[in-house]
Amino acid sequence: MSAQGRSAANDAVIIGAGYCGLSAAIELARQGARVRVLDRGQWGDNASAFNFGSVAVMPPALPATAHGDHDPAQRLQATLAPVRALKEQVEAFGYDCAWTQPGHITLALDETSASTLRQRGLDAQALLGGGVLWLDAHQVAGQTGAQGLMGGLLNEHFALIEPARLLLALRHHAESLGVCIQYATPVLALEPGLDAVDLVLAAGRISTARVLIASEEAWSLSMAAAREPLTLHQTHLFESAPLATAALQLISRQPRVYGTATADKDYFRVHQGRLLFGSRLGLVPLEAEPQAVVAALRQRLVGYFPSLGDIEVRQVWSGSLGFTPDGLPRTGRSGPVCWGGGYCGSGIATAVSCGRQLAHMALANATPAFTVGEGEPPQRY
Structure with a gap:
């Protein structure tokens, strides 16, 4: 691709190759979409590859500055459901991530x-x-x-995993479905158009029908996402x-x-x-x-x-x-751009769940009744 060139169109481009981004890629690819994942770093240098390995069914503590609805049952359910779903996914696809339950x-x-x-x-x-x-x-x-x-x-x-092994299993799963994953490829800007979104890269542009922002640090690329409390x-x-x-x-x-x-x-x-x-x-x-x-x-x-x-x-x-202010993760959508995050320090299972949520949101047949740059209220899961 030349410096001024534009790549062939993709059905979806995902920003962030962590648990969330790769899970979204897997879900999209299983539905037949052509998917590309871009990550600004090198393989294995993000939080999804190196962390404590906790798969927690209890909601994490919130900062003293947190506010909003802290309903304990809602927060507990929001933490528990993704853990159960992740365990089912690990077993169904044989992910080698050393799942144990030491308590x-x-x-x-x-x-x-x-x-x-x-x-x-x-x-x-x-x-x-x-x-x-x-x-x-x-x-x-x-x-x-x-x-x-x-x-x-x-x-x-409570369960434990080997983080890098889970990330590698997700990567291999995505690649087996034809997903293209590019590391050391930061996205500089998003430019939504009438029927596609251009992603501005150092080496040129990528055109896509949908963009999924799966990295919290990339939320600023979407003005609607950046307005959400994170x-x-x-x-x-x-x-x-x-x-x-x-x-x-x-x-x-x-x-x-x-x-x-x-x-x-x-x-x-x-x-x-x-x-x-x-x-x-x-x-x-x-x-x-x-x-x-x-x-x-x-x-x-x-x-x-x-x-x-x-x-x-x-x-x-x-x-x-x-x-997030109330300790619950967020997903949101602004036209063809979707985003998710806000795991509050309990991100292994919730990030995987968020990826699936983003994929379903991006694949929704209904045309959003709002303009590009105007976000709909975030969904809680």
């Missing part, structure tokens, strides 16, 4: 969080019918040697060098995953003999040097495990989380 303990550090977690447990038991248990301080001590804990909520429905917060994670048995037993005495109940969530688990430790919201900026991220995470870590403050760190990662 998750949300830790209570004070009486306020303990009261919140007890109520969250009652709400979850009413919907799930079991598998959610309140543990007192003594019972939690039998699971982890972390200090300063008043109790915790055990969720046995706040990006930072999250950080490090992986340690292999640890001695005593250290591993201190971190987790059962094959569990741990996290706190507050919006500046700390989370940790043992992974292949190493510690994975992360935190979100307000540690350091995303552009901070890795040394600053590690220093900030170490400071949080010693609050739980004072003896682990000097462990060797082998890998550190930072990324962004898109939060």
Whole structure:
């Protein structure tokens, strides 16, 4: 394609090759559409490839600035349904993503969080019918040697995956259906026309009937999407060098995953003999040097495990989380442009579900009764 050239038309172009974008591509391609996926980064350097691996059936904590309708049952159902759908998809297509269900303990550090977690447990038991248990301080001590804990909520429905393996499975599935995936291809602008949308790239233009924005950081390409309430917060994670048995037993005495109940969530688990430790919201900026991220995470870590403050760190990662005011994901549409996101730190299953929602929205036969640039109200799912 020449610098001024335009590619052959596509039925749909998807911006973002993460869980959401690839899931949308699979759904569209299964319906016979010609699909191209563009991602600004290289394969494996996004949040879908490197994250904590949590497939959570409990809604995540919201920032203190959140507002709107926080109906617990609605948020719980919005989290639970995508998890069930993802598990069915993994089993149906044989995705090799190391799906396990070790259980998750949300830790209570004070009486306020303990009261919140007890109520969250009652709400979850009413919907799930079991598998959610309140543990007192003594019972939690039998699971982890972390200090300063008043109790915790055990969720046995919680699952883990290997993130890069799930992303690779989705990529292979999409490519097997004829989807073209291009990395290191940022989209500079969208130019909707009467019967197609042009995507402006550094090397030229791509023409398509529909555009699906599957990356939250690309929402600004659509003015209608950019008007939706979405706040990006930072999250950080490090992986340690292999640890001695005593250290591993201190971190987790059962094959569990741990996290706190507050919006500046700390989370940790043992992974292949190493510690994975992360935190979100307000540690350091995303552009901070890795040394600053590690220093900030170490400071949080010693609050739980004072003896682990000097462990060797082998890998550190930072990324962004898109939060909506009420904690529910969003999809929206403006003519031929659709967008989705706002997973609030619980994005593996909800992002996959969002991709399917975007595909269905893009394939809808009804002609939108609004003009390009004027978005319809976002859908919640």
